[in-house]
Amino acid sequence: MAYWLMKSEPSAYSWAQLVKDKRTSWSGVRNYQANNNMKAMQLGDEAFFYHSNEDRAIVGIMKIVKLWRPDPTDETGKFGMVDVAPVKTLTKPVTLAEIKADKRLANMQLLRQSRLSVSVVAEEEWKKLID
DNA sequence: GCCAACGTTGGC
DNA sequence: GCCAACGTTGGC
Numbered sequence: 362m363a364y365w366l367m368k369s370e371p372s373a374y375s376w377a378q379l380v381k382d383k384r385t386s387w388s389g390v391r392n393y394q395a396n397n398n399m400k401a402m403q404l405g406d407e408a409f410f411y412h413s414n415e416d417r418a419i420v421g422i423m424k425i426v427k428l429w430r431p432d433p434t435d436e437t438g439k440f441g442m443v444d445v446a447p448v449k450t451l452t453k454p455v456t457l458a459e460i461k462a463d464k465r466l467a468n469m470q471l472l473r474q475s476r477l478s479v480s481v482v483a484e485e486e487w488k489k490l491i492d
Numbered sequence: 493g494c495c496a497a498c499g500t501t502g503g504c
Numbered sequence: 505g506c507c508a509a510c511g512t513t514g515g516c
Contacts, residue, residue: 370514392499413514457515476498476513 364482365398365408366419366471367445376410376420376450384446387479388432395479396440400429408445409482409490411471418454419490423447455490465489 367387369375379385390396402408402425410421427444435441460466466489470480482490 368514417515474498475496475515478513 363401363403363406364484364487365402365406365425366411366480366482367408367423368411368413368478370414371412371416372414376412376447379410379421379423379445380447380450384426384444386427386432386442386444388434388442390432390440390442390478391435392478393439394474395477398479398481399441399443402429402443404428407448407487409487410447412454416454417457419460420451420454421447422449422451422491451491460490463489 374385387399390399404425404427406425408423408425409419410423411419423445425443426446429441429443431438432440432442460469461472466472466486469482469486470477471482474480
């Protein structure tokens with residue numbers, strides 16, 4: 362079982378919207394590394410939902426409910442998407458500032474590659490973030 | 493609104 | 505294959 366972090370600007374697609382939708386196809390990724398991370402996802406893997414820009418915080422936990430397949434919105438046919446469903450809303454969001462303040466989280470791909478929209482979360486990092 | 497970091501494009 | 509120019513992301 363692997364863990365991931367997926368970013369969205371709340372003005373584009375928010376956690377509240379996902380909760381309302383029950384599930385969604387994570388389309389629109391146009392970056393090879395993010396795409397490769399989605400290709401590596403397995404059914405049942407869990408992922409943080411991170412609000413970029415306005416919020417800058419992890420706000421919920423999702424699970425992968427459908428494997429990678431081509432993204433119909435990508436005319437080049439290079440990029441794909443997975444389907445996700447909400448698992449849990451965090452009672453207290455974990456802010457970027459809090460993540461940055463924790464030395465043990467300094468190696469998170471989120472911090473090292475700030476522009477990557479789909480990143481890997483190590484198991485130790487995941488556990489630290491949810492307790 | 494600014495700008496650093498990074499990815500992509502295209503000329504050579 | 506290199507690299508300058510340009511576009512985008514996302515934190516501040």
